[in-house]
Amino acid sequence: MTDIEVTGIGKRFGTVDALTDVSFSxxxxxxxxxxGRNGAGKTTLLSIMAGFERQISGTVLIDGEPVFENGAATTKLCLVRGEGDAAVASVTVGELLGYGARLREGWDAEYxxxxxxxxxxxxxxxAKELSQGKRCALGVTIGLASRAPVTIFDESYLGLDAPSRYAFYDALLADVLAHPRTVIISTHLIEEVAKLFEDVLILDHGKLLLHEEADTLRAAGSAVTGEAALVDSFTLGLEVLGERTLGRTKSAMVYGRLDDRRRAQAREIGVDLEPIALQDLFVHLTSGGAR
Known part of the structure; x- marks a missing residue:
């Protein structure tokens, strides 16, 4: 089991603060x-965590060891960044995998x-002749087969077509269950990947907005579904994030926990309550009004 401790990380590019006092374990x-939205600082944070960049303040420790310029720590990490990392000089796919085998102690060639x-x-x-989608596939292959104690996918699969993305999700979940390790996924395809998350971190304007268990976060709101008039009546006075209507049926996403009395009321009038979609909650939390 590998522990990561991020404390007070700050990073600036010119006059712009990319990260400000980011801390989590x-x-x-x-x-x-x-x-995080575009420009929130996700890629910068992951690059610092993997030792690719130096922060201007704060520390990143892997099992108590600093990461930057520390081979003992960085060998525990594998960061896969988009399809560009596979667009290298004249080497074959097989040769790249051979490099992975030499660099990663836990490399699984058969896998x-x-x-x-x-x-x-x-x-x-x-590798340089691969399409964008195939380069992404090569990147996630290296990330999965590395079996690194900390494996990071920074939007590295977005260039895959839908069937390949779902194949990646299935492979990731199965392999982590068989070979437990820490995996960090940065993504914009929230609803597509949300079922994999056990914990969620949200960056907003370079600051850590929250770090919470995924189930706890989903329970912070509810999707209220039923006959439109009943849904409108039930949600009156609640903070409604969005609504969808199909014929006489309506679903409203509300923010805030519902107590036992409100849940009993929902059963009595015949509306269904389900956990809110993580993407709806993310949009709300990172909007200007929510901040």
Whole structure:
């Protein structure tokens, strides 16, 4: 089990503060979701955590060891960043996997070969000749097969088509269950990936807005569904994030916990209550009004 301690991280580019006093702890073999709007600082934070960039303030510790320029710590990390990382000089897919085997103590060559078949990647193909989608597939293959104690996917699968993305999600979940480790996923496809998250971190304008268990976060709101007039009556006075209507049926997303009395009322009048969609809650929390 690998522990990550991030304390007071700050980063500035020119006159712009990319990160301000970001602190959190990650422990246990979990899948973490890192969410944030464009420019929130997600990629900068992950690059610092992986030792690719130096922060101007604060510390990042992996099992108590600083990450930057510390090989003992960075060997525990694997950061996969988009399709660009695979767009390298004249090396083949197989050669790149060979580099991974030499650099990663836990590398699983047999599993890597299985993933090549899953994503239809030819070992003899030049990496620079791959399409964007295939480069993304190569990146996630390296990330999964590395079996690094901390594996980070920074929107590295967004170039995959839908069937390949779902194949990646299935492979990730199955492999983490079989070989527990810490996984961090940065994504804009929140609803598509949300079912994988055990904990969620949200960055907003370079600051950590929250760090919470995914189930607890979903319970912070409810989707109220039923006959439109009944839904309108039930949600009167509540903070409604959004509504959807289909014929006489309506679903309203409300923010705030509902107590036992309100839940009993929902049963009595015949409206259904379900946990709120994580994406709806994210949009609300990162909007100007919510801040």
């Amino acid at each position: 990650l422990s246990g073999n979990k899948i973490y979701g890192l969410l 890597a070969a299985e993933l090549l078949d899953t994503f239809e990647l030819a070992p003899g193909k030049q």
